[in-house]
Amino acid sequence: MRPLRATGGGATMEEGCGTPVAGGRLRGPGAFDGAAERRTAMTVCEVCGNDYARGFDVHIDGAVHSFDCVECAAHLLAPTCENCRCRILGHGLEAAGRFFCCAHCARTRGVRELADSVA
Template sequence: MRECANCGNKYDKAFSIKMNGQEQFFDSFECAINTLAPRCEHCETRIIGHGVEAEGSIYCCAHCAKHKGHFLVDRPPQEKLD
């Protein structure tokens, strides 16, 4: 049985994730996300999608990046519907 790197639970169905050359074991996706997912530089939410990046910082969305002085677009401009 492996021990979860996040919560310490010993679980017979643990899985491993290798990231940056380091392998860690987890008992759930929630624990893996809590340990490995980056946090938004503005609101500190866990980024489990692509996020957006500017000058070495990662944000959950363009709105949060704007709060830190970056102009990023995370979707195309809205087209006018006739």
């Protein structure tokens, strides 16, 4: 999994949302402390171009991406199922660098060793 670090509104969100970080701030839900209203610069979403005071940045693979909403972030960053072309927002499945949303799609593309669950 790629390291992910999102910042916005004076807070820091990283994997493990809702846990304290240095300085006592929270990551994740409830972390925004009103700093977005105090900022003079607006975040401009690189997907839709909307400028929004509560936008956020995602740091991934050494690059920084700016978004106004999670939907735009997913549109740009989420992997796409090789079979049905949907965006994989959950865990998904991966085999030899190929991404699938479910075992059915993997089997459709000839990947037999993946399963949605083990019974």
